[in-house]
Amino acid sequence: MADLPSDFWAGWITVLTVVSFLGLAWLVFSVYFSANGHADEDSPVWDETLREGSNPAPMWWFWMILALMVLSVVYLMLYPGLGSYSGALRWSQGGRLDESFATYAQEFEATRRLVLAAPFETLHDDERVMESAERIYEQNCAACHGPTGAGQAANFPNIVDDDWQWGGTPEQVEQTLRAGRQAVMPGLAAVLDEATISAVAQHVIAMQSGAEVAAGDPGQTAYATYCSACHGADGSGNTLLGAPNIVDDTAVYGNSVETIATTIANGRFGIMPPFAERLDDAQIHMLVAWLTRDSSP
Numbered sequence: 575m576a577d578l579p580s581d582f583w584a585g586w587i588t589v590l591t592v593v594s595f596l597g598l599a600w601l602v603f604s605v606y607f608s609a610n611g612h613a614d615e616d617s618p619v620w621d622e623t624l625r626e627g628s629n630p631a632p633m634w635w636f637w638m639i640l641a642l643m644v645l646s647v648v649y650l651m652l653y654p655g656l657g658s659y660s661g662a663l664r665w666s667q668g669g670r671l672d673e674s675f676a677t678y679a680q681e682f683e684a685t686r687r688l689v690l691a692a693p694f695e696t697l698h699d700d701e702r703v704m705e706s707a708e709r710i711y712e713q714n715c716a717a718c719h720g721p722t723g724a725g726q727a728a729n730f731p732n733i734v735d736d737d738w739q740w741g742g743t744p745e746q747v748e749q750t751l752r753a754g755r756q757a758v759m760p761g762l763a764a765v766l767d768e769a770t771i772s773a774v775a776q777h778v779i780a781m782q783s784g785a786e787v788a789a790g791d792p793g794q795t796a797y798a799t800y801c802s803a804c805h806g807a808d809g810s811g812n813t814l815l816g817a818p819n820i821v822d823d824t825a826v827y828g829n830s831v832e833t834i835a836t837t838i839a840n841g842r843f844g845i846m847p848p849f850a851e852r853l854d855d856a857q858i859h860m861l862v863a864w865l866t867r868d869s870s871p
């Protein structure tokens with residue numbers, strides 16, 4: 575209650591609480607101890623013999639209400655409730671939170687420092703660290719990358735294979751987690767006609783199978799002009815731009831001529847959200863260890 579905007583409101587709450595408490599007390603006492611037992615005489619009569627009357631509620635109700643009132647007064651003395659008065663016990667929700675944070679920090683600080691200092695090779699072999707990392711994964715990442723990290727919905731990449739769009743060294747993966755990634759593959763529908771787009775898509779498929787390409791193939795020419803700057807002359811991609819390898823078998827969006835043509839026409843703009851604010855250093859460190867455990871970058 576100490577964070578009320580001004581003393582005025584704290585005072586206002588105190589007055590309101592005290593006045594309603596006294597009003598209630600007056601009401602209860604007047605119901606039980608007012609001297610108007612004979613008011614019955616003038617009360618309306620219904621159906622010839624039914625009289626409304628005004629008999630007070632049973633006496634034990636009175637004692638119960640009295641006990642509750644005493645309890646309220648004691649409560650307001652011990653705990654915050656009367657404006658900005660913080661109560662004799664100095665209890666506060668914020669205080670409780672601080673306490674549990676302090677306990678948490680004390681309990682885990684040492685472990686956290688150990689984890690942060692350990693090289694990845696050590697963490698890879700540490701069952702407990704890998705299990706913690708998996709739990710962090712489940713809570714923060716599984717919604718997009720799927721329960722096992724194998725990707726899902728032709729939109730979220732597999733992050734437990736050896737194929738890295740943004741690079742698979744621990745430094746690159748850490749960068750991906752901390753700052754997020756925003757892929758930009760511009761759509762070319764305005765630049766290329768449908769026939770050329772389809773020819774390029776077919777050329778990509780041909781590159782995947784290593785088929786011979788006839789000299790002057792329109793798909794190949796367009797590829798060299800419009801695609802190789804990002805995806806490389808051989809289609810193996812560029813981790814600096816997040817341009818994926820498009821000649822392997824790990825396409826995120828799909829590997830049919832139609833999907834590839836859609837990608838070329840409309841572009842793709844996958845977004846990996848940043849986690850620097852949501853996870854602490856040790857959590858990110860464990861995730862990086864977990865993600866790089868089987869791949870030799």
Ligand code: HEC
Pocket residue numbers: 757758759760762774775778796797800801802803804805815816817818820824825826827828834837838842843844845
């Ligand atoms: C400015 C750089 C850039 C250019 C130019 C570019 N791409 Fe891309 N391409 C990307 C990026 C970045 C992605 C990843 C998009 C994402 O993850 O959302 C991508 C994704 C793709 C994919 C999807 C791969 C998958 O995993 O499903 C295909 C296929 C593709 N590009 C083919 C092409 C072709 C063919 C061309 C030429 C017509 C081309 N790209 C031109 C940057 C580029």
Ligand code: HEC
Pocket residue numbers: 711714715716717718719729730731732733737738739740741747750751755756757816843844845846847849861865
């Ligand atoms: C809102 C959905 C979403 C969440 C949550 C999410 N990601 Fe991603 N992540 C993506 C998308 C989409 C991409 C692909 C970005 C692109 O197209 O380049 C991606 C890319 C990645 C990559 C890059 C893969 C590569 O090949 O370079 C890694 C690593 C990754 N995510 C790990 C994680 C981890 C670890 C978490 C949890 C802390 C997480 N992601 C949470 C959507 C998500």
